[in-house]
Amino acid sequence: xxxxxxxxxxxxxxxxxxxxxxxxxxxxxxxxxxxxxxxxxxxxxxxxxxxxxxxxxxxxxxxxxxxxxxxxxxxxxxxxxxxxxxxxxxxxxxxxxxxxxxxxxxxxxxxxxxxxxxxxxxxxxxxxxxxxxxxxxxxxxxxxxxxxxxxxxxxxxxxxxxxxxxxxxxxxxxxxxxxxxxxxxxxxxxxxxxxxxxxxxxxxxxxxxxxxxxxxxxxxxxxxxxxxxxxxx
Amino acid sequence: xxxxxxxxxxxxxxxxxxxxxxxxxxxxxxxxxxxxxxxxxxxxxxxxxxxxxxxxxxxxxxxxxxxxxxxxxxxxxxxxxxxxxxxxxxxxxxxxxxxxxxxxxxxxxxxxxxxxxxxxxxxxxxxxxxxxxxxxxxxxxxxxxxxxxxxxxxxxxxxxxxxxxxxxxxxxxxxxxxxxxxxxxxxxxxxxxxxxxxxxxxxxxxxxxxxxxxxxxxxxxxxxxxxxxxxxxxxxxxxxxxxxxxxxxxxxxxxxxxxxxxxxxxxxxxxxxxxxxxxxxxxxxxxxxxxxxxxxxxxxxxxxxxxxxxxxxxxxxxxxxxxxxxxxxxxxxxxxxxxxxxxxxxxxxxxxxxxxxxxxxxxxxxxxxxxxxxxxxxxxxxxxxxxxxxxxxxxxx
Numbered sequence: 001x002x003x004x005x006x007x008x009x010x011x012x013x014x015x016x017x018x019x020x021x022x023x024x025x026x027x028x029x030x031x032x033x034x035x036x037x038x039x040x041x042x043x044x045x046x047x048x049x050x051x052x053x054x055x056x057x058x059x060x061x062x063x064x065x066x067x068x069x070x071x072x073x074x075x076x077x078x079x080x081x082x083x084x085x086x087x088x089x090x091x092x093x094x095x096x097x098x099x100x101x102x103x104x105x106x107x108x109x110x111x112x113x114x115x116x117x118x119x120x121x122x123x124x125x126x127x128x129x130x131x132x133x134x135x136x137x138x139x140x141x142x143x144x145x146x147x148x149x150x151x152x153x154x155x156x157x158x159x160x161x162x163x164x165x166x167x168x169x170x171x172x173x174x175x176x177x178x179x180x181x182x183x184x185x186x187x188x189x190x191x192x193x194x195x196x197x198x199x200x201x202x203x204x205x206x207x208x209x210x211x212x213x214x215x216x217x218x219x220x221x222x223x224x225x226x227x228x229x230x231x232x233x
Numbered sequence: 234x235x236x237x238x239x240x241x242x243x244x245x246x247x248x249x250x251x252x253x254x255x256x257x258x259x260x261x262x263x264x265x266x267x268x269x270x271x272x273x274x275x276x277x278x279x280x281x282x283x284x285x286x287x288x289x290x291x292x293x294x295x296x297x298x299x300x301x302x303x304x305x306x307x308x309x310x311x312x313x314x315x316x317x318x319x320x321x322x323x324x325x326x327x328x329x330x331x332x333x334x335x336x337x338x339x340x341x342x343x344x345x346x347x348x349x350x351x352x353x354x355x356x357x358x359x360x361x362x363x364x365x366x367x368x369x370x371x372x373x374x375x376x377x378x379x380x381x382x383x384x385x386x387x388x389x390x391x392x393x394x395x396x397x398x399x400x401x402x403x404x405x406x407x408x409x410x411x412x413x414x415x416x417x418x419x420x421x422x423x424x425x426x427x428x429x430x431x432x433x434x435x436x437x438x439x440x441x442x443x444x445x446x447x448x449x450x451x452x453x454x455x456x457x458x459x460x461x462x463x464x465x466x467x468x469x470x471x472x473x474x475x476x477x478x479x480x481x482x483x484x485x486x487x488x489x490x491x492x493x494x495x496x497x498x499x500x501x502x503x504x505x506x507x508x509x510x511x512x513x514x515x516x517x518x519x520x521x522x523x524x525x526x527x528x529x530x531x532x533x534x535x536x537x538x539x540x541x542x543x544x545x546x547x548x549x550x551x552x553x554x555x556x557x558x559x560x561x562x563x564x565x566x567x568x569x570x571x572x573x574x575x576x577x578x579x580x581x582x583x584x585x586x587x588x589x590x591x592x593x594x595x596x597x598x599x600x601x602x603x604x605x606x607x608x609x610x611x612x613x614x615x616x617x618x619x620x621x622x623x624x625x626x627x628x629x630x
Contacts, residue, residue, distance in 0.1 A: 059533055060623045084537060091535025098626065102530035106242040107234075114234045119536045123234050160534060 006070055006167055006200050007033040007056055013064030014051050014223075025051040027223040028065060033202060035167070038194040041204040042211045043220035049204035052220070053170045056202070057094050058086040069093065070167055091119050095161030095169040099176035101153040103145040103160075109152075110141045113160045120164060131159040135189055151182035158189065162199070169193070171203045175210070187213070240547040243520075250516050251552060257512035258556025258602060259563055261505035266564035266598045267571050268498050270588040278587075281421075287361035288448035288480065289457045292323060292464065295474045314443035319473040323447050326467065328460045331360035331450040336431055338438040340401040347388070351399070351427045353434030361448055362423070369393040370414035373430050378413035380428040386415045397427075399437055408437050457481065506601065509556070510609045517549050517613040528617050529625020538618040545617045549610025550603065557602025561595055564588070 014026040026048045033039060041049045054060040055067060058074060066076035069089065074081055081089070090096075103112045113128035129141055135155040145153055154174060161169055171190065175183035187210055194201045203210075211217045219227040244251045294313035320334040336353035359365060359372070370393035373380065381391060389397050391412050400407040410429070418424055435441045451460050457479045464477040521528070528541055536544075564571075568588035 054623055057533070059626070087532075087535065087537040090533070091537075096533055098533075102527075102533070102626075104527065104531075106246050107239070111234045111239075115239075115531070116535045118234060118236065118239065119534075119540050125234070164535065 004035050005032055005068075006035045006037070007031070007202075008068045009052075009056075009065065010067075011065035012052070012055060012062050012067055014048075014055065014060070015063045025223055026055075026062070026065075029220075029223070029225050031218065031225060033168070033200060035200055036194070036198045037216065038191065038201045038214065039203070039216040039218060040211055040214045041202065041220055042206065042208065042217050044206055046222075047206075047220040048223040049206075049220055050172050051223075053096075053172050053202065053204050056168070057096050057170050058090045059096075091116060092164050093167050095158075095164070095166040097154070097157050097161050097169065097171040097174045099173040101145070101150075101157040103153055103156055105145050108142045108144055109137060109148065109156045109159075112145070112156055113163050116160060116164050128159070128163060131163055132156070134193075135159045149182070150178050151185055154178065154182075154186050155189065158186070158193070162193070162197075167200060169199055169201045171201065173205055174203065175205070175207065183207075183210070236544065236547055237551070240544055240551055243524075243544075244548055244551060247520060250519070254513045254516040254552050255556040255559060257509040258553050258605060259559035261502065261509035261605075262557045262560025262598045262602050263564040263567070264498075264505050265502050265601060266561050266594055267568070267588055268495065268502055269594040269597055270564070270568070270591065271571075271575070272495060273591065273594070274587055274589055287363070287450065289451045289454060290449035290461055290464065290477060290479050291483065292447040292449065292468075292475050292477050294445070295476055314440065314445055315447075315473070315475050317442050317444045319468070319471065319475060320444060320447055322467045322471055322473060323449060323464060326460065326463055328451055328453065328456055328463075329449055330452040331357060333357040333361055333448050334431065334444040335446045335448065336434050336438075336440055336444045337446075338434065338440065340399065340405075349385075349427060350425065351429055351434055351438075353429050353431035355431045358428075361450055364419065365423075366417040367414045368417045370412065372414060374413045375411070376430060376433055377408065377410050378430070378433075379410040380414040380416065381412060382416050382424040382426045382428075383418040384424040385427050386412075391415070399427075405437050405439065506605060510605045513549060513552050513556075513605065514609040514613060516552070517545060517610060518616070520548075521545060521613045521617045524617075525620055526625050528620045529622040532620065532622035533626060541620070542614040542618040545614035546607075546610040549613065550606035553602045553606030553609065554599065557599045560602070561598050565590060 009029055009031040011028045011030065012026055013024070013028050016023045016025060029048070029052065031052070041052060043049050051060070055062050055075075056069070061080050062075050064078075067074045068076075070093070072081075072089075074086070074089070080086070104115070107115070109132055110125060110128045113131055114123040114125060117123040117127070129138075132138065132141055132155075135158055137152060137155050137159070140148060140152055140156075143152075145156070148156065154177075158169075158171075158174075169190070174190070175186050178186060190201055190203065193199050203214075205211070217227075218225055292315075294315050296313050314336075317334060320332075323329070323332050333354060335358070338351050340349045340351070341347070342349055368383070368386075370380075379397065381389065389395075391397055393412050393415060395412050396409045397412065398407060398409055399405065410433075416423060429437075431444070435443065449460075449464075451457055461477050461479050467473075468475050468477060531541060531544075532538075565588075571588060
């Protein structure tokens, strides 16, 4: 059920310096995500998908425009929230999943999931195990990343992203390193988490096959949104 | 999972590098612990040894008084002598409660393995040794008799009434001595000595009319310096070539010499600590560089700059504290070897000198190790905390 706006971007711009010149990664995008939405950013490499996710995930700062998360202005009028607040938002309100799983190799699956809770001062082992069970890894709790398959590592990364109960899950090419079957499993898992937990999910991908299974696909090309229709089928 | 377990797991990922950093700190702390314990053990040993001497003033032939003191404390052969007649100058000095002339010589036996030290004493000597107890027998019963210290008796496997032989090739005439008494263990230099009547020793070793030291005990300890001055005056008037010095002065001078040595050793310790600290800093910096990507990921999943700082700092602190513990254990484990080395390197080492163990020394070492960790960890931790998550993630895995 979608009620209210969770993310609102207005005229969002991002420009990177490159040698003597500049690269305009985002050229003023307007975008609104509703609470509980399951959406996809689709576009070729260099379209601005990752940049958009990085801005929403408070990993990077825009060079123009405005970005709001749950009514709180992250960036606007050329100013950003202070670093500590952005850290807290990244920790508590946004979950990030990457193509590479970014798991700490010496920690077990459970310990990797506990990490974001550690930053919050309450590493609850029970909750980490519960989430790993929810992503189908109940028999991999004490395994280290080297003992897991790619799909399993991505499941651990998803559990880790969810452990602090974020409002928004941002997944940047989450199936980019996986085979087709595993890709479908991970996609189904994200779909399930959205359906069962009402989690707002935004996936960035260039996989058009996955896009066909989405209710909403936002097309990006050359830093601009060229379509963001809702597919009611 | 706790912070400390996360930090520990990060450290054991690179066991060789972490081990080397720990070793560097351990070596520095081991030297520090040994130095602290050396100072304590040496002073206590020296104080006890001088106390066991039972005298307040020592009179020796002209020359280095500290060399003479070493000979007197440990026994041995010193090629400087005083005329025994000079003892008269001492004996009659007012304020002296007891005094004893002493002559010493030594024989090396067993191809240099054994150093037998003979001390010639007279009836006055027991006055300086109120704690002497005989295990068997007693005072000299004749001219060619000997009293053995506990260790000397064990070495000779001798009992009262047995005969032991004094010989040293052609240097001295072969002489048989009858054991008149065996002393109880004193735990000082007396245990290893062979005591002979002074005239017997002078005869055997061809040192007639010579003595090597006079030990003096005063009636009032507060007047030691005053009596020492009187003795110096008397020696000067009689043109007797001898050194008079109170043992408190000797103790102070030895302490002062020791303090000078310690400044030098402390400088080495500081350098060792600096090297250890730089080693730790270098190790942690390298791991920070290597883990830039991972640190960026930690920030991406919500850790703040302060969290990263805390983690890296904790890793450094653990490295140094483990190094500190290893260093103390290393120092304790090698204390006998250190004492053996020091005994050869220093001009005088007290007989029962040991490095020993003390909790406050452990505390000092652990505090220094922790401080090292705090200082060495600050820069790498700060560098890590400034890693940009976006830059680190863009760097790839």
